[in-house]
Amino acid sequence: MRRRHFLTISASTIGGALVYSLDRKASRLAAEDKTLRIPLRFFDETEALIVAAAASRIFPSDDSGPGAKEAGVVIYIDRQLAGPYGHDARRYTQGPWEEGPPDLGYQGKATPREIYREGLSKLSGFDRREPAKQDEILKQMEPYLFFSLLRRHTIEGMFCDPIHGGNANMIGWQLVGFPGPQMSYHDDVDKHFGVAFRPKPVSLPEGHPSEDEK
Amino acid sequence: MKALPAVDVVIVGGGWTGLLMAKELGSRTPLSVVVLERGGPRQIADYLDDMDELDYAVRHRMMQDYSLETVTFRHSEGERALPIRQLGSFLPGTGVGGAGEHWAGVCDRALPDCFEVFSKTAEKYGAKSLPADISIQDWGVTYDELEPYYTRAEMMIGLSGKAGNLRGRQIEGGNIFEGWRSTEYPTPPTKIPYFSTLFQDGAKSLGYHPYPSPAATPSIPFTNPDGVSRPGCTYCGFCERYGCMIGAKAQPTTVLLPVIKRHKNVSIRTEAQVRRIEHGGNRESGRARGVTYVDASGEQVFQPADLVILASWTFNNTRLLLLSGVGEPYNPATGKGNVGRNLTHQVSLSAVTLFFEKPLNHFMGSGASGVFISDFNGDLFDHRGLGFLRGGTFQGPSHGVGPIENFGRVPEPVEAKWGADWKKAALHYYDRTGQIAFQGEHLAYKGNYMDLDPTYKDHWGDPLLRLTLDWRENERRMVGFATEKAVEIGRAMGAKEVTPFPGLGHYDTRRYQSTHVQGGTIMGTSPDRSVVNPYLQSWQLSNLFILGGSTFPENPATRPTLTILALTLRTADSIVQRYLKRPAPLA
Numbered sequence: 001m002r003r004r005h006f007l008t009i010s011a012s013t014i015g016g017a018l019v020y021s022l023d024r025k026a027s028r029l030a031a032e033d034k035t036l037r038i039p040l041r042f043f044d045e046t047e048a049l050i051v052a053a054a055a056s057r058i059f060p061s062d063d064s065g066p067g068a069k070e071a072g073v074v075i076y077i078d079r080q081l082a083g084p085y086g087h088d089a090r091r092y093t094q095g096p097w098e099e100g101p102p103d104l105g106y107q108g109k110a111t112p113r114e115i116y117r118e119g120l121s122k123l124s125g126f127d128r129r130e131p132a133k134q135d136e137i138l139k140q141m142e143p144y145l146f147f148s149l150l151r152r153h154t155i156e157g158m159f160c161d162p163i164h165g166g167n168a169n170m171i172g173w174q175l176v177g178f179p180g181p182q183m184s185y186h187d188d189v190d191k192h193f194g195v196a197f198r199p200k201p202v203s204l205p206e207g208h209p210s211e212d213e214k
Numbered sequence: 215m216k217a218l219p220a221v222d223v224v225i226v227g228g229g230w231t232g233l234l235m236a237k238e239l240g241s242r243t244p245l246s247v248v249v250l251e252r253g254g255p256r257q258i259a260d261y262l263d264d265m266d267e268l269d270y271a272v273r274h275r276m277m278q279d280y281s282l283e284t285v286t287f288r289h290s291e292g293e294r295a296l297p298i299r300q301l302g303s304f305l306p307g308t309g310v311g312g313a314g315e316h317w318a319g320v321c322d323r324a325l326p327d328c329f330e331v332f333s334k335t336a337e338k339y340g341a342k343s344l345p346a347d348i349s350i351q352d353w354g355v356t357y358d359e360l361e362p363y364y365t366r367a368e369m370m371i372g373l374s375g376k377a378g379n380l381r382g383r384q385i386e387g388g389n390i391f392e393g394w395r396s397t398e399y400p401t402p403p404t405k406i407p408y409f410s411t412l413f414q415d416g417a418k419s420l421g422y423h424p425y426p427s428p429a430a431t432p433s434i435p436f437t438n439p440d441g442v443s444r445p446g447c448t449y450c451g452f453c454e455r456y457g458c459m460i461g462a463k464a465q466p467t468t469v470l471l472p473v474i475k476r477h478k479n480v481s482i483r484t485e486a487q488v489r490r491i492e493h494g495g496n497r498e499s500g501r502a503r504g505v506t507y508v509d510a511s512g513e514q515v516f517q518p519a520d521l522v523i524l525a526s527w528t529f530n531n532t533r534l535l536l537l538s539g540v541g542e543p544y545n546p547a548t549g550k551g552n553v554g555r556n557l558t559h560q561v562s563l564s565a566v567t568l569f570f571e572k573p574l575n576h577f578m579g580s581g582a583s584g585v586f587i588s589d590f591n592g593d594l595f596d597h598r599g600l601g602f603l604r605g606g607t608f609q610g611p612s613h614g615v616g617p618i619e620n621f622g623r624v625p626e627p628v629e630a631k632w633g634a635d636w637k638k639a640a641l642h643y644y645d646r647t648g649q650i651a652f653q654g655e656h657l658a659y660k661g662n663y664m665d666l667d668p669t670y671k672d673h674w675g676d677p678l679l680r681l682t683l684d685w686r687e688n689e690r691r692m693v694g695f696a697t698e699k700a701v702e703i704g705r706a707m708g709a710k711e712v713t714p715f716p717g718l719g720h721y722d723t724r725r726y727q728s729t730h731v732q733g734g735t736i737m738g739t740s741p742d743r744s745v746v747n748p749y750l751q752s753w754q755l756s757n758l759f760i761l762g763g764s765t766f767p768e769n770p771a772t773r774p775t776l777t778i779l780a781l782t783l784r785t786a787d788s789i790v791q792r793y794l795k796r797p798a799p800l801a
Contacts, residue, residue: 058632058633059632062637064634064637067637085273088281091299092298093299094297100296101720102724103720103722103723104298105299107296156272159621161266161267164268172617178616181266181450183460184448184450185577186449189407189583190406192575193408194408194573195572195573204263205263208263210266
């Protein structure tokens with residue numbers, strides 16, 4: 001059995017956020033607590049800090065609004081890699097394995113978990129670098145699959161339903177004005193032309209069944 | 215192997231066509247009908263809480279599990295095919311209802327001349343105008359013959375829309391280019407969201423003829439002739455790639471299952487993976503004896519039946535014939551054989567991405583809501599000097615945009631794809647971005663076909679289906695033409711920045727296009743040139759019928775489902791009114 005790892009983060013970054021623990025029970029984090037210890041399911045703490053730092057360069061927290069840090073993107077990615085997606089549960093994984101032209105899609109054997117482990121092994125100390133240096137390193141990684149996964153997963157972690165561990169407090173949805181799952185826009189769909197219509201976001205209920213746990 | 219007691223009818227596949235045939239035979243005859251579905255059971259209640267973009271739209275929760283079964287792909291004969299390892303350019307369904315559960319619901323009739331595409335094109339432009347390796351032929355059924363079945367299918371699903379051609383009388387506001395219709399749509403058009411009104415106005419200003427999308431999400435509550443009632447659409451935005459949480463969208467579970475459940479002579483067996491059609495034997499050459507399948511426990515089961523209906527979508531319809539030795543496999547070198555011939559995939563793309571100044575509120579909408587123009591479909595415009603044949607439809611869709619799939623588009627002046635500048639621009643443009651969709655006709659070519667892969671196997675050890683498919687100059691030029699038109703419309707809509715589609719190179723298995731993949735068991739008037747006759751009855755085994763897009767000899771630009779449903783209803787009538795009275799070849 002793997003040793004338990006925790007990501008320790010400052011409560012002020014996601015003060016009051018809902019964070020989903022191992023058994024998918026939501027716990028509201030009190031802002032008074034100085035730090036949070038979030039149990040990790042795939043990453044160890046070193047890896048989680050690197051992923052968090054990289055996601056924060058891809059989707060930074062700045063003048064234009066909160067980013068990957070506040071949304072808890074690293075927690076989302078940790079949960080996804082621990083689940084069926086991380087294990088390629090629904091990919092065709094029979095051989096022979098051959099290289100092909102890019103338009104035949106990814107033909108590699110490595111699962112998302114393996115791609116992350118390999119990619120992260122080359123980023124040791126990344127989280128302690130200056131932002132400009134971090135950007136330089138990420139720029140060099142751009143052509144590689146690991147980076148494109150990291151970028152895609154950062155967007156997913158920003159905008160997924162909070163039941164998946166990202167988009168804490170629906171912070172991503174608030175950024176783009178997405179109201180989440182709503183029963184009906186029947187009376188609004190042909191109104192508000194050219195004017196922002198922003199219903200208060202809602203998310204799926206706690207305990208909602210998801211693919212993450214299979 | 216376990217052999218079960220014989221039934222009258224076995225249907226392979228529990229999607230639109232299989233369940234429609236089950237409903238027709240179950241309610242109109244006393245025959246015992248068994249539907250074998252490879253996936254799990256489904257009911258409307260499953261969708262009450264499915265509004266989760268990650269699980270459904272991104273991770274494809276409802277689609278075929280590629281770990282069990284996929285297809286291999288190559289662009290041309292000389293190449294080695296590799297498996298498509300993850301869902302990409304098409305999204306086959308699985309489970310009860312099949313892809314009919316998670317479709318968008320745009321539901322239109324094919325243009326009348328599509329059914330006679332070879333004759334009409336040769337007549338107008340001369341046979342020499344056809345590309346060298348073209349493989350098109352007439353369908354063996356005409357629009358006029360199909361019209362009553364189109365009407366029945368529309369009534370069944372409560373289609374929303376506005377007629378543009380009532381018995382030859384053109385009606386403003388509808389699609390004036392459509393084939394004649396005997397009746398108005400069952401329900402009025404769905405509401406038109408903001409982005410689609412911009413498309414409507416832009417298209418009109420250029421002299422085109424916009425009309426509201428024909429939608430399988432009715433605009434108002436509707437009760438169909440089977441007595442099935444459904445509510446009107448609420449435009450919640452969780453539509454394509456989802457099941458409808460309120461049962462408004464026409465899906466096999468919402469319009470067919472409630473009727474099937476009334477009839478005790480129909481049963482549906484789920485997790486039944488059909489591997490062979492059994493045929494021949496001492497007494498019965500020229501007849502299918504039933505099918506063998508693997509059940510949920512892994513046991514091999516033989517289900518004998520008097521009538522076998524293949525309704526397992528394009529890929530498995532074709533693969534089951536090839537695996538079972540029914541018909542002669544197509545050989546592109548000699549042109550002999552028909553099974554696997556005329557593989558087509560509709561030319562489908564976002565022709566232009568548009569960036570606006572004002573917010574669009576584009577989270578509201580339904581899979582089918584929007585506005586179309588058909589001015590450049592089929593042969594409605596003169597192709598002389600254009601360098602391509604046929605055409606397609608343009609849509610200004612409002613299908614309800616989710617942020618995971620759509621965040622990050624920025625106009626070309628923004629070069630960054632991540633980081634602060636990108637984030638700022640992407641946040642600004644997120645709800646100011648729209649796309650004009652183009653769907654074009656895909657003609658059949660001699661070199662585009664399906665056969666069995668020599669190397670790769672499915673979970674049960676059977677060879678995967680191999681696709682050999684690539685675009686030709688006809689499609690590339692058509693897309694170039696369509697992209698120019700879309701850019702003009704986009705500018706007329708008031709877009710500040712436009713990003714045109716970069717052009718069609720080789721077929722790309724990664725870019726989602728549509729799930730409109732057709733051919734392989736095509737229909738026709740001669741056994742030399744087709745697998746099934748115009749009643750979708752196998753030329754070789756007269757008690758085998760094959761339903762679905764696999765019977766399309768080529769791929770019209772309109773969406774295939776309504777034509778598939780109409781052809782299925784026509785076959786159901788032929789079975790009930792003719793075949794059951796005298797089980798023999800119908801053509």
